[in-house]
Amino acid sequence: xxxxxLLREGLAVAGTVGxxxxxxxxxxxxxxxxxxxxxxxxxxxxxTVPRLLVAAAVLWLFGGWMVSRLASFLARAIxxxxxxx
Numbered sequence: 001x002x003x004x005x006l007l008r009e010g011l012a013v014a015g016t017v018g019x020x021x022x023x024x025x026x027x028x029x030x031x032x033x034x035x036x037x038x039x040x041x042x043x044x045x046x047x048t049v050p051r052l053l054v055a056a057a058v059l060w061l062f063g064g065w066m067v068s069r070l071a072s073f074l075a076r077a078i079x080x081x082x083x084x085x
Contacts, residue, residue, distance in 0.1 A: 001080040013073045017066045021058045028054040 032047045059066075 003081075006077055006080060010073065010077065013069060017069055020062045020066075021055060024054050024058045025051060 028051055029047070032050055036042060036046060
């Protein structure tokens with residue numbers, strides 16, 4: 001496996017691992033922004049606390065999958081990079 005393909009796979013793994021949390025925060029930010037605009041409540045805590053709760057919930061739900069996916073990629077990367085030298 002070449003370093004370029006390893007880099008490409010690493011970027012793909014980073015995208016798939018990061019996607020659930022980014023999508024959840026995007027959706028929650030959009031919903032909270034619409035809610036704040038409609039109620040005219042512009043307190044920063046109104047948007048920050050729910051986003052932190054959403055991020056914690058996504059990490060709790062998908063955290064095991066994220067760690068196992070990253071660990072398997074890291075093991076493959078170390079294995080392939082060790083054979084190159």
